[in-house]
Amino acid sequence: xxxxxxxxxxxxxxxxxxxxxxxxxxxxxxxxxxxxxxxxxxxxxxxxxxxxxxxxxxxxxxxxxxxxxxxxxxxxxxxxxxxxxxxxxxxxxxxxxxxxxxxxxxxxxxxxxxxxxxxxxxxxxxxxxxxxxxxxxxxxxxxxxxxxxxxxxxxxxxxxxxxxxxxxxxxxxxxxxxxxxxxxxxxxxxxxxxxxxxxxxxxxxxxxxx
Amino acid sequence: xxxxxxxxxxxxxxxxxxxxxxxxxxxxxxxxxxxxxxxxxxxxxxxxxxxxxxxxxxxxxxxxxxxxxxxxxxxxxxxxxxxxxxxxxxxxxxxxxxxxxxxxxxxxxxxxxxxxxxxxxxxxxxxxxxxxxxxxxxxxxxxxxxxxxxxxxxxx
Ligand code: SF4
Numbered sequence: 001x002x003x004x005x006x007x008x009x010x011x012x013x014x015x016x017x018x019x020x021x022x023x024x025x026x027x028x029x030x031x032x033x034x035x036x037x038x039x040x041x042x043x044x045x046x047x048x049x050x051x052x053x054x055x056x057x058x059x060x061x062x063x064x065x066x067x068x069x070x071x072x073x074x075x076x077x078x079x080x081x082x083x084x085x086x087x088x089x090x091x092x093x094x095x096x097x098x099x100x101x102x103x104x105x106x107x108x109x110x111x112x113x114x115x116x117x118x119x120x121x122x123x124x125x126x127x128x129x130x131x132x133x134x135x136x137x138x139x140x141x142x143x144x145x146x147x148x149x150x151x152x153x154x155x156x157x158x159x160x161x162x163x164x165x166x167x168x169x170x171x172x173x174x175x176x177x178x179x180x181x182x183x184x185x186x187x188x189x190x191x192x193x194x195x196x197x198x199x200x201x202x203x204x205x206x207x208x209x210x
Numbered sequence: 211x212x213x214x215x216x217x218x219x220x221x222x223x224x225x226x227x228x229x230x231x232x233x234x235x236x237x238x239x240x241x242x243x244x245x246x247x248x249x250x251x252x253x254x255x256x257x258x259x260x261x262x263x264x265x266x267x268x269x270x271x272x273x274x275x276x277x278x279x280x281x282x283x284x285x286x287x288x289x290x291x292x293x294x295x296x297x298x299x300x301x302x303x304x305x306x307x308x309x310x311x312x313x314x315x316x317x318x319x320x321x322x323x324x325x326x327x328x329x330x331x332x333x334x335x336x337x338x339x340x341x342x343x344x345x346x347x348x349x350x351x352x353x354x355x356x357x358x359x360x361x362x363x364x365x366x
Contacts, residue, residue, distance in 0.1 A: 132261070136259070136261070142259030142260065142261040142262065143261070144261065145259070145260075145261025145262065145264055145265050146261075146265050147264050147265060147268040148268045148269070149268070149269045156261075156264065158259075158260050158261050158264065160250070160260065161259075161260065161261070
């Protein structure tokens with residue numbers, strides 16, 4: 001495989017063709033903050049916190065490093081006043097949703113983000129998609145998915161699948177940066193799953209449960 | 211919705227996963243909403259997970275996952291209609307139907323929606339009823355048109 005040479009924060013880095021800027025930085029020991037990234041999952045580009053400046057052929061652009069492939073002679077800057085400002089704004093917004101998430105507040109402290117810049121919107125989910133993608137890509141069960149869009153986008157357990165698969169798995173729980181996932185599951189379990197049982201589709205509760 | 215009708219629509223699109231949106235549109239057009247059994251059936255035959263179908267079906271406003279009335283009333287609340295009194299037209303439509311935007315009445319006669327622009331601002335205020343555009347609406351005419359659907363009311 002062809003090797004691509006680029007510079008990240010002034011450091012010469014070599015990465016295989018097709019690798020992302022984030023992966024190249026990681027191998028070179030350069031840290032770029034992430035929230036929606038997971039090594040075992042496809043890049044998603046949802047949280048935008050890994051945004052960097054990439055300069056090629058004299059022009060500089062803002063790109064999301066977890067989905068941007070490495071290019072020959074690319075010059076990447078992972079910190080700059082401009083990037084820090086953008087990351088701070090993203091965190092300001094996320095804090096309105098999930099003010100007590102350890103991951104979000106850790107980054108917020110690093111970038112000086114403000115808890116109260118935006119009115120609280122207690123939805124807790126930050127739409128990182130880790131739960132949805134883990135269930136789809138690793139477990140191949142699709143028990144949880146996104147519904148809606150824009151400000152109404154949320155995660156949703158599919159009762160028919162969740163009633164069969166989730167009880168013995170729950171591997172997505174530790175991935176969630178906000179613990180909203182656990183709450184959503186508890187809610188789905190108490191509201192939606194019993195009616196599936198009553199209709200006789202369920203096998204993961206009661207006597208038959210493992 | 212009858213499983214045979216769902217299958218016929220899926221067959222028309224040769225059970226291809228890439229036709230998911232087209233299949234959903236056809237079901238929506240034929241049945242006015244997309245019932246759970248349609249989602250399960252499409253999932254089985256196209257080998258697309260139900261979670262993905264729900265994501266698509268809730269992403270586009272063209273799809274409804276709850277039953278819809280026989281008459282679709284869309285009141286435009288775009289800027290041009292708004293300044294020409296769309297909110298009074300909406301009030302009158304709510305009074306005439308007895309439901310709020312996003313709702314369907316128990317008799318399944320009407321579904322009321324607001325939209326952000328129907329693209330014919332010069333005609334504002336605009337109301338679209340069952341696909342037909344009614345321009346230069348007033349509150350009184352909106353109420354009259356809505357009440358006139360399916361002939362005069364028997365209750366009066
Ligand atoms: S529930 Fe948690 S893991 Fe799932 S998308 Fe929301 S924040 Fe991410």
